[in-house]
Amino acid sequence: MTQTLPDPAHNHKLCISQALTTAEQLCGARGVQLTPIRHQVLELIWASHKAVKAYELLDLLKPLQHAAKPVTVYRALDFLIEQGLIHRVESLNAFVGCRCSDKQHEQLLLICKHCQEVEERYAPEVMSALSEEINKAGFTVHSKAIEIQGVCTACRHLPLPQSNGQTT
Amino acid sequence: MTQTLPDPAHNHKLCISQALTTAEQLCGARGVQLTPIRHQVLELIWASHKAVKAYELLDLLKPLQHAAKPVTVYRALDFLIEQGLIHRVESLNAFVGCRCSDKQHEQLLLICKHCQEVEERYAPEVMSALSEEINKAGFTVHSKAIEIQGVCTACRHLPLPQSNGQTT
DNA sequence: AGGCAATTGTTATAATATAACATGCTTACT
DNA sequence: AGTAAGCATGTTATATTATAACAATTGCCT
Ligand SMILES: [Zn+2]
Ligand SMILES: [Zn+2]
Ligand SMILES: [Zn+2]
Ligand SMILES: [Zn+2]
Numbered sequence: 001m002t003q004t005l006p007d008p009a010h011n012h013k014l015c016i017s018q019a020l021t022t023a024e025q026l027c028g029a030r031g032v033q034l035t036p037i038r039h040q041v042l043e044l045i046w047a048s049h050k051a052v053k054a055y056e057l058l059d060l061l062k063p064l065q066h067a068a069k070p071v072t073v074y075r076a077l078d079f080l081i082e083q084g085l086i087h088r089v090e091s092l093n094a095f096v097g098c099r100c101s102d103k104q105h106e107q108l109l110l111i112c113k114h115c116q117e118v119e120e121r122y123a124p125e126v127m128s129a130l131s132e133e134i135n136k137a138g139f140t141v142h143s144k145a146i147e148i149q150g151v152c153t154a155c156r157h158l159p160l161p162q163s164n165g166q167t168t
Numbered sequence: 169m170t171q172t173l174p175d176p177a178h179n180h181k182l183c184i185s186q187a188l189t190t191a192e193q194l195c196g197a198r199g200v201q202l203t204p205i206r207h208q209v210l211e212l213i214w215a216s217h218k219a220v221k222a223y224e225l226l227d228l229l230k231p232l233q234h235a236a237k238p239v240t241v242y243r244a245l246d247f248l249i250e251q252g253l254i255h256r257v258e259s260l261n262a263f264v265g266c267r268c269s270d271k272q273h274e275q276l277l278l279i280c281k282h283c284q285e286v287e288e289r290y291a292p293e294v295m296s297a298l299s300e301e302i303n304k305a306g307f308t309v310h311s312k313a314i315e316i317q318g319v320c321t322a323c324r325h326l327p328l329p330q331s332n333g334q335t336t
Numbered sequence: 337a338g339g340c341a342a343t344t345g346t347t348a349t350a351a352t353a354t355a356a357c358a359t360g361c362t363t364a365c366t
Numbered sequence: 367a368g369t370a371a372g373c374a375t376g377t378t379a380t381a382t383t384a385t386a387a388c389a390a391t392t393g394c395c396t
Contacts, residue, residue: 138321153306
């Protein structure tokens with residue numbers, strides 16, 4: 001039930017095939033169309049566990065869809081987000097595959113500044129504390145985004161890529 | 169110690185003067201310059217508890233600083249963020265005054281889709297659960313952003329502003 | 337005076353995202 | 367068949383958000 005880390009040595013082809021199969025099944029069950037463009041964009045996002053930018057996706061999509069324009073990608077992204085198949089990473093203006101499309105979306109994202117990989121964690125304790133706090137405030141939730149920037153275990157001992165070394 | 173809601177009837181001039189005084193003191197103590205431009209941008213952000221966009225700030229700043237350009241605003245924003253005097257609201261590409269510049273930055277933001285006001289809450293239970301989860305993941309934190317989108321108490325009984333399904 | 341750091345000015349452009357309208361394609365009903 | 371409606375996509379243009387690169391200014395230290 002607990003999410004596993006995207007171990008560098010894991011079988012990522014399995015991640016991809018699982019994600020695509022789940023997406024096809026969910027869309028079928030919901031009566032929405034996972035069209036070729038949408039399927040391709042989802043597959044491109046799942047090429048890795050890194051967050052991907054819309055215009056990077058556009059460049060990758062162009063060879064497959066000659067007519068692809070920015071709006072082509074954004075429409076596919078909108079669809080995939082609506083269907084819960086990907087997450088938008090607000091703090092990066094980027095997108096990442098969702099590992100729990102068929103379960104709850106808890107959206108606790110650990111974002112590595114070094115390798116750009118994003119780990120989505122199922123964190124019921126955090127979420128219940130959060131829900132309680134939100135209730136205390138009398139606030140009605142539409143969506144939650146919890147994004148933690150930092151360095152993952154795999155990159156812990158590596159120097160940061162050249163940035164201004166700011167930390168909070 | 170608990171944050172208070174930005175009650176619609178509160179004395180907002182007091183919010184502003186407290187924020188500016190705190191900012192001046194902190195910058196003085198840290199030996200950094202709260203220059204006129206930076207001070208003005210901070211004051212413009214504190215005009216309300218709503219999240220403000222950079223180009224809105226630019227329009228507001230221009231009458232005060234004839235030479236103001238986008239980069240003028242972004243530089244001031246960068247400074248204010250570094251000093252912890254404002255928060256960037258990632259999910260809106262906007263900015264809001266920080267109510268706890270001199271204390272811990274816990275950055276749990278409740279963002280009302282109706283009135284755009286942002287409430288910053290001090291939520292130690294959430295934060296400790298979150299820290300524990302992050303430790304479990306072996307992740308090294310640089311910064312956290314917890315952004316909840318929804319509807320605040322004040323707006324609870326009002327219809328949402330025209331989002332899409334406007335049929336009247 | 338000369339040098340350095342910090343701030344601001346200036347011009348240009350990059351990066352991200354959406355508006356508006358046209359076209360095609362399937363489905364469902366007449 | 368005709369045709370209206372819904373949806374996906376194509377096409378063109380533009381809006382919005384953010385940064386790069388370099389010059390000028392200011393205040394301070396030696
Ligand atoms: Zn994988
Ligand atoms: Zn990493
Ligand atoms: Zn106030
Ligand atoms: Zn509200």
